[in-house]
Amino acid sequence: MGLLNLFKKKAEEEAPKEAPPVNPSEDISAYSHMRVEVTTTDGQMLFVAKLMHPQRTTAELHQYSEANNSLLQNQSEMEPLPVHIRGYHDRLRKAVYMEGFITPQPKHIWLVSHLSVARVGNDRAFFRLDTDIPASVTKFSGRNAGEHPCRLLNISVGGARISSEQQYWEEDKLLLTVKLLEDRDPSIMYCKVLRVIEKEDAPCEYGCQFLELNEADQDKITENIFTAQRKSRSGAK
Numbered sequence: 001m002g003l004l005n006l007f008k009k010k011a012e013e014e015a016p017k018e019a020p021p022v023n024p025s026e027d028i029s030a031y032s033h034m035r036v037e038v039t040t041t042d043g044q045m046l047f048v049a050k051l052m053h054p055q056r057t058t059a060e061l062h063q064y065s066e067a068n069n070s071l072l073q074n075q076s077e078m079e080p081l082p083v084h085i086r087g088y089h090d091r092l093r094k095a096v097y098m099e100g101f102i103t104p105q106p107k108h109i110w111l112v113s114h115l116s117v118a119r120v121g122n123d124r125a126f127f128r129l130d131t132d133i134p135a136s137v138t139k140f141s142g143r144n145a146g147e148h149p150c151r152l153l154n155i156s157v158g159g160a161r162i163s164s165e166q167q168y169w170e171e172d173k174l175l176l177t178v179k180l181l182e183d184r185d186p187s188i189m190y191c192k193v194l195r196v197i198e199k200e201d202a203p204c205e206y207g208c209q210f211l212e213l214n215e216a217d218q219d220k221i222t223e224n225i226f227t228a229q230r231k232s233r234s235g236a237k
Helices: 003-014 215-236
Strands: 035-040 045-055 058-063 081-089 094-105 109-121 129-139 146-155 159-164 173-178 187-197 204-210
Touching (some): 035 215, 045 215, 058 094, 081 109, 129 159, 129 215, 146 173, 159 187
Antiparallel strands (some): 035 081, 045 058, 058 109, 081 094, 094 109, 129 146, 146 159, 173 187, 187 204
């Protein structure tokens, strides 16, 4: 079934009669600029976006990942589509789950109506991608300077955990290069070692915090994490 037909079918089945109740103590404006994954109510991925201008029960989603072109066709014929909106708030360090109905606007913007917060939790791991893929780190000066191979064990928007045969120390600055997805360009992140995890009979692991990431870099990492998670879920089915 095409996404356009999915819009119409879901709207017919679940079109809202009235706005759901809103918790008056929930300041939804706190989630402005949060990077989110937008899915149908049955878990089908639609796109990755940035939540903008949230006000009580409305907001805008500024799409920055690829989406099926049918999402943007025949806009005037589309009925609002019920969706789940999942994001992680960096400052609050909370996972945020929302629900609402979206309709397309020009320039890859989606209007969200009947927006409500379903749950706020501590399940940060859901926004961290567990991996075990080859990568490399470059140290430009000091002990063990140079480029050396490593393994990327996990990654989030804020940092990564790697394992390496090379020895590094807390506060060391490294350049991490990794290809998160086969069909994407490698990601290059400047980071600092926050902790050293020694292992018996295994390479040391290093918890690293990303430094100097601009907003576009963060968006790209978020998109790659959501894309890899979606592919992993699809492969498990």
